[in-house]
Amino acid sequence: MDQLNSASSGGDLAATVGGDAAGWDAAGWDGTRPQAFQMPPAAVPVIDLSAPDEAATVAALGRACRDSGFFIAAGHGVPQPVVDAMFDQMRRLFALPLEDKMKMLQDENNRGYTPMAEETLDPERQTRGDTKEGFYFGREVPAGSPEADLPLHGPNVWPPPALLPGFRPAAEAYFREASTLGHRLLRLLALSLGLEPAHFDRYFDPPMAFLRPLRYGPEASSPGEGVFGAGAHTDYGMLTILATDGSPGLQVRLGGAWVEVPPAPGCFVCNLGDMLERWTNGLYRSTLHRVVSTSGKERFSLPFFFEPNFSAVVEALPCCVTPDRPARHPPTTAGAHLLEKYAATHAGYQQGAEKSGAGAGGGRENGGDQSDGGGGGAEEGR
Ligand SMILES: O=C(O)CCC(=O)C(=O)O
Numbered sequence: 226m227d228q229l230n231s232a233s234s235g236g237d238l239a240a241t242v243g244g245d246a247a248g249w250d251a252a253g254w255d256g257t258r259p260q261a262f263q264m265p266p267a268a269v270p271v272i273d274l275s276a277p278d279e280a281a282t283v284a285a286l287g288r289a290c291r292d293s294g295f296f297i298a299a300g301h302g303v304p305q306p307v308v309d310a311m312f313d314q315m316r317r318l319f320a321l322p323l324e325d326k327m328k329m330l331q332d333e334n335n336r337g338y339t340p341m342a343e344e345t346l347d348p349e350r351q352t353r354g355d356t357k358e359g360f361y362f363g364r365e366v367p368a369g370s371p372e373a374d375l376p377l378h379g380p381n382v383w384p385p386p387a388l389l390p391g392f393r394p395a396a397e398a399y400f401r402e403a404s405t406l407g408h409r410l411l412r413l414l415a416l417s418l419g420l421e422p423a424h425f426d427r428y429f430d431p432p433m434a435f436l437r438p439l440r441y442g443p444e445a446s447s448p449g450e451g452v453f454g455a456g457a458h459t460d461y462g463m464l465t466i467l468a469t470d471g472s473p474g475l476q477v478r479l480g481g482a483w484v485e486v487p488p489a490p491g492c493f494v495c496n497l498g499d500m501l502e503r504w505t506n507g508l509y510r511s512t513l514h515r516v517v518s519t520s521g522k523e524r525f526s527l528p529f530f531f532e533p534n535f536s537a538v539v540e541a542l543p544c545c546v547t548p549d550r551p552a553r554h555p556p557t558t559a560g561a562h563l564l565e566k567y568a569a570t571h572a573g574y575q576q577g578a579e580k581s582g583a584g585a586g587g588g589r590e591n592g593g594d595q596s597d598g599g600g601g602g603a604e605e606g607r
């Protein structure tokens with residue numbers, strides 16, 4: 226937290242992460258780096274959830290949601306040892322022989338291993354799949370339970386305890402902590418919209434949540450040649466809570482430029498997904514982002530996708546609809562929304578045909594107006 230400025234402590238709500246290391250200072254652009262690699266003031270504010278002035282926190286959060294849909298959560302209450310243990314186990318998991326990982330391939334419930342380059346988040350611009358491998362873990366739903374009949378629900382594909390005895394306890398502890406943080410953020414989001422703090426709680430009882438350890442290979446991305454750690458996409462769901470190993474790479478599309486989100490040790494990068502954008506009738510933003518690997522080293526990150534339950538009705542909130550701003554979308558459900566997003570981006574998927582939909586729970590959507598100029602700055606368009 227020492228290298229970060231807090232945006233919620235009441236004073237300067239325009240404080241952002243990065244400081245000099247990101248190429249800008251309190252005065253704005255430092256003029257020495259291409260604009261695409263600078264952090265515009267207030268682009269991704271740090272929000273200290275432990276700050277005593279909750280009204281200021283809520284105001285900062287609402288501003289971040291309207292401006293960029295991204296913020297850095299500090300003072301979040303997740304114990305660092307829980308995060309460290311999870312990263313330690315992730316490293317062990319990805320270090321297993323490919324043969325062992327392939328025995329845990331992603332199943333129809335969106336749980337299990339996704340090999341290197343299996344996913345292409347931005348097929349229009351990518352010449353190869355994302356240079357990353359991953360594992361999906363969801364909320365544990367026992368086989369045979371009524372919930373297990375739902376798409377995207379079922380038991381997890383756990384690494385065999387004989388290979389990785391510490392994995393499941395570490396993942397379950399992390400899952401619990403991330404869920405607690407998710408619920409806490411939901412309450413602040415509700416307040417930021419002028420709603421009762423508990424407004425969203427009923428939709429998340431229980432949540433549909435996915436934890437996805439990711440390992441990016443050391444290969445440097447080459448945007449000009451269509452090679453990315455993760456292609457540009459928006460997240461499908463409500464809220465993503467991301468931890469990283471401190472390596473750079475995450476970029477957000479803001480104001481027509483790709484803006485680096487500098488590593489924020491001990492904090493989480495949070496972003497809103499398409500579902501919350503829909504719920505708020507476009508008031509809160511779901512913003513394109515991507516991973517451009519530059520370090521020449523592997524990179525580990527850990528997104529937690531926090532979604533409402535499958536049957537939750539997602540309908541433009543009355544507070545976000547005005548005569549000038551009529552509802553943009555008809556009501557839907559969280560499950561239908563996720564499966565529809567999936568169908569829109571995955572050839573061959575038939576919505577509702579059968580229990581299916583691997584990938585949707587941690588889903589993302591590609592596209593949008595963007596430039597491929599990794600180090601450029603000027604908008605190149607498509
Ligand atoms: O690895 C990262 O920094 C971002 C990953 C991401 O955007 C995603 O998995 O949706």
Ligand SMILES: [Fe+2]
Pocket residue numbers: 458459460465514589
């Ligand atoms: Fe994402």
